[in-house]
Amino acid sequence: MTYLTSAEVSEAMADIGPVEAIRRNRVQVTTTPGRIRAALRSATSRLQCDHLVQIATIDTGHEFELFYLLTGAHRTVLSIRTLLPRDRPKIRSVHDLLPPAGIYERQIHDLLGITFDGHPNLGRIILNEDWPEGEFPLRKDWKMDPAKSYGGAPEEVR
Amino acid sequence: MDPLVAVVYALVFPGLLFLFAYALFLQFVDRKVTARLQNRVGPPWWQPFADLVKLLSKEDITPENVDHRAMRVIPLLAFAAVATAFLYVPVLGPSPFAFQGDLIVVLYLLTLPTILLFLLGWLSRNIFGTIGGVRAATQLFIYEVPFFLALLGPAIAAGVWSISGIVEWQRANLWSIVFQPIGFVVALIGLQAKLERTPFDIPEAETEIVAGPWTELTGPKLAVMRLSIDMALVVGASLVAALFLGGPSVAGTDFVGAAIGFGMFLAKTLAILFLLTAIRAAMGRIRIDQLNRFGWTYMAGAALLQMFLVLLLPQVVAG
Amino acid sequence: MSEVLIPIGPQHPALKEPVSFRVIAEGELIKRLELDISYNHRGIEKAAESRDFVKVVPLLERVCGICSHSHATAFVKGIEEVMGLTVPRRAQYLRTVIGELERMHSHLLWLGVAAHEIGFNTLFMWTWRDREIVQDVLEELTGNRVNYGMNEIGGVRRDVSEALIARTLIRLKPLHGRFTKYAEIIEGERTIRVRFKGIGRLSREEALRYGTVGPTARASSVDYDIRKDDPYAAYEEIPFKIVTDDAGDVLGRTRVRIGELEESVRITEYALRNLPAGSLKVTSPRVAPKADVVSRYEAPRGELVHYIRTSGGDHVERLDIRTPTLANWTSVAASLPGNHIADIPVVVAAIDPCLSCTSRITIIDSGTDETSVMTWDELRAHGRKFYRGREDR
Numbered sequence: 065m066t067y068l069t070s071a072e073v074s075e076a077m078a079d080i081g082p083v084e085a086i087r088r089n090r091v092q093v094t095t096t097p098g099r100i101r102a103a104l105r106s107a108t109s110r111l112q113c114d115h116l117v118q119i120a121t122i123d124t125g126h127e128f129e130l131f132y133l134l135t136g137a138h139r140t141v142l143s144i145r146t147l148l149p150r151d152r153p154k155i156r157s158v159h160d161l162l163p164p165a166g167i168y169e170r171q172i173h174d175l176l177g178i179t180f181d182g183h184p185n186l187g188r189i190i191l192n193e194d195w196p197e198g199e200f201p202l203r204k205d206w207k208m209d210p211a212k213s214y215g216g217a218p219e220e221v222r
Numbered sequence: 223m224d225p226l227v228a229v230v231y232a233l234v235f236p237g238l239l240f241l242f243a244y245a246l247f248l249q250f251v252d253r254k255v256t257a258r259l260q261n262r263v264g265p266p267w268w269q270p271f272a273d274l275v276k277l278l279s280k281e282d283i284t285p286e287n288v289d290h291r292a293m294r295v296i297p298l299l300a301f302a303a304v305a306t307a308f309l310y311v312p313v314l315g316p317s318p319f320a321f322q323g324d325l326i327v328v329l330y331l332l333t334l335p336t337i338l339l340f341l342l343g344w345l346s347r348n349i350f351g352t353i354g355g356v357r358a359a360t361q362l363f364i365y366e367v368p369f370f371l372a373l374l375g376p377a378i379a380a381g382v383w384s385i386s387g388i389v390e391w392q393r394a395n396l397w398s399i400v401f402q403p404i405g406f407v408v409a410l411i412g413l414q415a416k417l418e419r420t421p422f423d424i425p426e427a428e429t430e431i432v433a434g435p436w437t438e439l440t441g442p443k444l445a446v447m448r449l450s451i452d453m454a455l456v457v458g459a460s461l462v463a464a465l466f467l468g469g470p471s472v473a474g475t476d477f478v479g480a481a482i483g484f485g486m487f488l489a490k491t492l493a494i495l496f497l498l499t500a501i502r503a504a505m506g507r508i509r510i511d512q513l514n515r516f517g518w519t520y521m522a523g524a525a526l527l528q529m530f531l532v533l534l535l536p537q538v539v540a541g
Numbered sequence: 542m543s544e545v546l547i548p549i550g551p552q553h554p555a556l557k558e559p560v561s562f563r564v565i566a567e568g569e570l571i572k573r574l575e576l577d578i579s580y581n582h583r584g585i586e587k588a589a590e591s592r593d594f595v596k597v598v599p600l601l602e603r604v605c606g607i608c609s610h611s612h613a614t615a616f617v618k619g620i621e622e623v624m625g626l627t628v629p630r631r632a633q634y635l636r637t638v639i640g641e642l643e644r645m646h647s648h649l650l651w652l653g654v655a656a657h658e659i660g661f662n663t664l665f666m667w668t669w670r671d672r673e674i675v676q677d678v679l680e681e682l683t684g685n686r687v688n689y690g691m692n693e694i695g696g697v698r699r700d701v702s703e704a705l706i707a708r709t710l711i712r713l714k715p716l717h718g719r720f721t722k723y724a725e726i727i728e729g730e731r732t733i734r735v736r737f738k739g740i741g742r743l744s745r746e747e748a749l750r751y752g753t754v755g756p757t758a759r760a761s762s763v764d765y766d767i768r769k770d771d772p773y774a775a776y777e778e779i780p781f782k783i784v785t786d787d788a789g790d791v792l793g794r795t796r797v798r799i800g801e802l803e804e805s806v807r808i809t810e811y812a813l814r815n816l817p818a819g820s821l822k823v824t825s826p827r828v829a830p831k832a833d834v835v836s837r838y839e840a841p842r843g844e845l846v847h848y849i850r851t852s853g854g855d856h857v858e859r860l861d862i863r864t865p866t867l868a869n870w871t872s873v874a875a876s877l878p879g880n881h882i883a884d885i886p887v888v889v890a891a892i893d894p895c896l897s898c899t900s901r902i903t904i905i906d907s908g909t910d911e912t913s914v915m916t917w918d919e920l921r922a923h924g925r926k927f928y929r930g931r932e933d934r
Contacts, residue, residue: 089771090835114749115765117837118863120848131848133835139770141835164752164871168863190582202587260666349547353882420660421732427660430883432553506661506732509883510569 068111068140076110077103080144092143097155103144104132104161112136119168121176123204128153128178148178157183175202192216228318236313236484238305245452246270248459251492252499259503270452277445285438288347296342297439297446300335304453307331311460312469313487314480316386323383328461329370332416335450336362339425342447343435354434357510358425361415364517365422369412371525375405375532376465385461389469399466401535405528406466408521413458414498415513417451421505424513456491459498463490544572549885557654560894569881574874586860593855594620594694594829604862605895606687607650610636610643611840613692615847616860618773619836620694623829623851630775631819632696637775638812639683639691641805645716646675647841648798648805651893652723655795658886659736664726671719678709696822706813713806720803727795737792741876741888744789751872754865755843756801757892759785760793767839781808791891798893828855840865842893866894 070085073093077083080103081095095103107113113134120131128148135141148155157180159166169180170189177200180186188195194215200206208214231237249270257264284290310317310324317324336358343355376398377383380391392398399406415422426434439447463469467490470483508516544567551559563575585604589597601616602609614636621628649672656664676686682701683689691697701709727733743753748761758765766783768776784800786793829851836847843865852858869892877888 086833116752117844118835118846118848118861120835120846120861120863122848122850122859122861124858133846133848135765135770141771141837143835162752163750163875164868167867167871171867192582201584256663260663261670262666349545353545353547420662423660424883427883430886503663505730506656506659506664506736508732508735509881511881512735 066138068138068142073111073142076106080106086143089139090141090143092145094145097146097148100132100144100146101156101158101161104134104158107134107142107144108161111142112138113142116162116164116168117141119165119172121172121178121202123176123202125204126150128176130155130178132158153178154181155179156181159183174200176200177203231318232309237309240313241305241308241453241456242449245449245456246274248456248491248495249452251495252455252502255496255499256503259500274445274449277448278442280441282441282443284440285347288438289345292345293342293438293443296338296345297443297450300338300450301446301453303331303334303338304450304457308453308457308460310385311457312386312389312464313460313484315470315483316390320384320386322387325373325377325383325385325388328385328457329373332454332457332461333362333366335454336416336418339435339447342439343425343437346435346438348438350432350437351435354425354427354437358418358435360510361418361422361424361513364514365412365415365521368408368517368521368525369416371522371529372402372405372408372412373461373465375402375528378529378532379536385464385469389464389471392468393471397466397468402466402528402532404524405532406462408525408528409462409466410494410497410501411521413462413494414501415517416458417455417498419498420502421508422513423507424510427507455495455498459491459494460487462494463487467493547882558894564882564885566882569883571878571880571882571885574877586862589857589860591856593827594825594857597857597860598692598694599690602688602690607647607895608643608840608842608845609688610639610691611838611845612847612862614640614774615836615838615845616849617692617694618838619834619847619849620829620851621825622834622836623832623849624694624825626695626823626825628696629819629821629823630817632821633775634812634816635697635699635701635821636692637779638809639679639689640774641809641812642675642679642682643689644841645802645805645809646672646679647893648802649675651798651841651890652795655737655791655887655890656733658890659732661730661732664723664733667719668723671716674712674716678712681705681709693822695825696820698821700821701813701816706816710810710813713810716806717803720799720806723802724796724799727792727799733795734792736887737795738788738790740791740880740884741873741891742788742790743872743876747875748789748872751875752868753843753872753892754868755840755893756794756797757843757869757872759783760797761789762787765844767837767844771837773838775812779808779811791887794891828853842866842895843868864895866892869894 067089068091070083070091073091074083077093080099081093083091083093085091093103113136115135117133117135118131120133122129127150130146130148132144133141134144146155153176155178157165157169159169160182166183167189169183170186172178173180173183173186174189174191177198191201192215196212196214199214233239247267250265250267253269254264284293307328309319310328340355340359340362343351343358376388379398379401380388382388382391388398418425426436436444436447460469468486469490470487544565547564547566548561549564551561558581564571565573565575585600588600592600598613598617601612604612649668653665653668653672656662656668679689680686682705683691683699691699727737743751743757743761745762748758748763753761753763754765762785764783764785767773768781769783781804784797784804786796788796831853832851834849836849838845838847845865846863848859848861848863849857850859873889873892877885880888
């Protein structure tokens with residue numbers, strides 16, 4: 065199994081950002097939100113990545129971290145990392161470059177409230193249709209408000 | 223015919239009551255054989271009767287805006303049509319109600335349940351019912367022509383239009399199946415399609431449209447409609463047995479003769495049932511457009527070929 | 542007939558789990574599809590953040606009934622990597638055995654369900670009868686038919702005795718012949734060919750583009766299989782083949798799954814016969830250092846990914862799960878419009894959806910207003926054009 069080396073990745077991602085090898089089969093590139101699309105284009109064209117594995121998200125408390133995980137015939141996981149500020153969690157959608165991102169982005173929007181510009185439809189997906197607007201349950205600072213209704217059948221008074 | 227005998231014949235044996243009991247018995251055989259083929263145990267012999275009683279005692283839930291009277295009457299009409307058709311089918315010997323042209327009447331009466339099923343689906347105002355009803359009607363158009371052609375073959379060969387007459391003719395000559403094997407196969411396939419059994423259970427495809435036209439039927443309505451289809455199985459099997467396998471062919475009209483005839487009737491209808499059950503267990507369901515292609519190329523083609531041979535053969539033999 | 546809206550679900554005989562498809566059809570042809578799958582969402586990812594590692598393992602087992610071992614193992618091996626633990630070989634082999642038995646019972650279930658979707662109940666009954674053999678084995682080995690509770694951080698919880706291994710091998714023996722029979726049936730039986738062949742076809746390029754995984758992708762000649770690509774448990778030591786097919790349609794996916802059944806039974810037997818001696822687990826520390834780990838597992842339905850971040854305590858800071866069914870839905874949405882209503886259960890079933898795992902998908906398509914009749918090739922092209930048209934907006 066010939067994995068991608070961090071040298072090869074650095075070369076392909078020269079103008080994208082710093083590269084580090086996490087494991088023998090995982091290489092990570094860190095970049096800014098604005099250069100994500102360029103990074104993905106490099107990954108698919110120059111590094112033969114043909115499969116989007118996941119768009120992982122983490123709310124660290126002071127910012128959102130996004131990881132675009134890709135892989136290809138070289139069986140290495142290429143992880144493209146970026147940070148989004150909490151007060152402005154917006155990033156351009158990549159569903160046109162990688163179709164599966166359509167569903168993944170929609171789910172992330174539902175749970176974390178990150179907006180993906182250019183996505184055709186960011187409607188409700190994983191939360192029930194009568195979940196209140198603006199509540200993003202996977203955020204670290206989200207607390208369930210006992211006074212609010214989160215959808216579903218109303219509680220019956222016995 | 224003595225009116226009392228006629229009434230007993232029509233209502234008890236071999237009329238309505240016998241038809242009812244035999245329909246339930248054939249349903250049991252069908253389910254038991256299918257189960258054994260699928261490596262299962264299968265139901266006990268009284269299961270179809272128990273199911274019927276249970277359904278009759280259940281609550282009748284009808285949607286609000288449908289035509290209640292029509293929904294109530296239609297299953298009864300289907301029941302009546304099938305029961306009447308059975309009067310002309312020879313069971314002990316020639317039917318006492320036989321007349322020239324009763325074959326056509328029986329074929330017509332057997333078409334009624336399908337059309338009534340379509341009506342039920344349409345009237346139930348349920349999307350699954352509508353689609354199922356339309357599929358039932360579409361299926362009817364596809365298999366009906368080859369089915370009729372196949373069943374008219376023995377009539378043409380015998381030169382009579384009465385089922386009992388055809389049975390008599392077969393007693394004097396050979397069973398129709400000998401010269402019309404293609405017609406027999408087409409008739410069996412047509413019967414399977416008429417009864418909407420796999421691979422032709424397209425109108426009630428459970429995994430696609432819930433239950434098709436049966437979706438809104440509950441309790442007594444469902445019981446009567448299901449019973450009508452079960453009875454249609456008996457009538458259809460007896461019809462095919464009479465036209466192709468010689469029916470209850472007997473030498474005399476005395477008691478022994480009638481008993482032998484009855485025994486042969488049972489044996490032949492059971493044999494046809496086994497064939498239909500085997501087809502049902504061994505196959506999956508096809509799509510309506512695939513049925514369309516299959517029906518109009520293979521079934522219609524085979525039926526036409528058979529008809530051609532039936533018309534041609536006497537000329538060849540004579541000439 | 543003008544356009545009609547057919548609701549399929551959330552309660553429907555074709556569905557094993559609640560999901561809502563709203564199919565807009567004209568006659569029998571599907572024009573567009575609206576999916577809503579939020580019925581099984583239980584907030585497991587959030588719940589995992591407030592429990593320590595030991596409690597998360599049984600929580601994850603209940604993400605899904607059919608792939609419970611997959612989720613538990615994916616998580617456990619991720620945490621073990623973070624903590625730097627070396628799990629004993631015996632435990633790795635046992636994890637493999639349970640994993641492959643799970644794959645077998647899942648594929649057998651799928652085969653029965655696929656047959657049932659087309660009304661072929663005989664095959665349904667036979668495959669589920671064989672599935673009972675696998676379930677009995679699982680029950681003897683782990684004490685349960687689903688949700689096995691075998692894994693813990695550092696190893697496995699239960700051992701198997703020599704006598705049990707011998708009994709299991711005897712039980713598994715007849716399966717070889719049965720799987721060969723199923724392979725013959727799907728090639729020869731006419732209604733299966735007619736309902737499966739050519740339906741839901743995805744080319745290799747489309748399979749990769751839409752992000753499909755698992756048997757669905759392998760049926761389109763994509764040879765990604767985590768057991769070979771990113772090996773875990775005992776897969777590096779056990780010889781086995783990856784099953785691929787080049788048909789790309791539902792029949793191809795059926796062939797792949799039956800092939801995988803044959804391979805699974807061989808892997809299980811090899812692992813049981815060559816089970817290394819040794820301990821079952823190593824003790825694990827209570828806390829884990831700060832780390833990020835991507836843990837991938839080949840679940841019966843495809844590639845399962847757990848992205849785990851630990852931050853020095855005994856809780857995970859984040860557990861992000863991407864299930865294989867989520868990855869496969871894009872291909873369903875792309876391939877269904879233009880097909881017949883009758884093909885919906887078949888195409889959906891072909892990706893082997895596990896909605897409990899997923900419970901998060903919705904794709905809205907809006908079609909064109911064309912009502913012409915199309916040939917099969919045109920239908921496929923229509924599907925692709927129509928999906929591409931959506932992207933351009």
